Amino acid sequence: MIRRRAPNRRLRVGLLVSSVLALATFAPATAWAQDEEQEIIDALVAMWAAIEGGDLDAYAQYVHPDFTAFGENDVYLAEGKGLELRSYGDYLNRARDVHTEMHQPQVTIRGDVAWITYYWTDSGRIGEERFTSRGKSTRIFVREGGRWLCIHGHYTAVP
Numbered sequence: 066m067i068r069r070r071a072p073n074r075r076l077r078v079g080l081l082v083s084s085v086l087a088l089a090t091f092a093p094a095t096a097w098a099q100d101e102e103q104e105i106i107d108a109l110v111a112m113w114a115a116i117e118g119g120d121l122d123a124y125a126q127y128v129h130p131d132f133t134a135f136g137e138n139d140v141y142l143a144e145g146k147g148l149e150l151r152s153y154g155d156y157l158n159r160a161r162d163v164h165t166e167m168h169q170p171q172v173t174i175r176g177d178v179a180w181i182t183y184y185w186t187d188s189g190r191i192g193e194e195r196f197t198s199r200g201k202s203t204r205i206f207v208r209e210g211g212r213w214l215c216i217h218g219h220y221t222a223v224p
Contacts, residue, residue: 108213166187
């Protein structure tokens with residue numbers, strides 16, 4: 066009669082320890098990446114919250130000095146943080162009860178550069194007229210001084 070030897074206990078323990086160490090090595094990196102992705106989403110939501118609250122200074126804290134944008138109806142590239150703030154300042158003088166929602170965000174991070182694609186819906190009032198819109202967008206963020214700043218936005222309204 067041939068007896069099978071039970072697997073070596075040391076081998077089983079070694080494999081278990083190796084597996085746990087491998088998971089521990091990758092798990093924090095995954096959690097860290099998810100935290101950074103959430104930072105990008107949170108920055109964009111904070112930008113929208115500042116607009117909803119009519120706080121142009123709070124919005125400005127998330128806009129990079131070299132900001133550029135292709136707006137929903139823009140023919141040409143809008144360049145500079147100053148232009149962005151003047152445009153939003155004008156908008157805030159006319160709009161009220163503004164609310165924006167993000168749908169299906171996808172964040173990609175490559176070092177100190179990140180981009181987020183998403184769909185949006187928003188609503189509000191200009192004068193007595195209620196408005197709604199929806200669209201798709203890409204925003205690019207750069208990390209400077211430990212903060213994520215929006216350096217470019219591209220927005221497309223969809224019917």
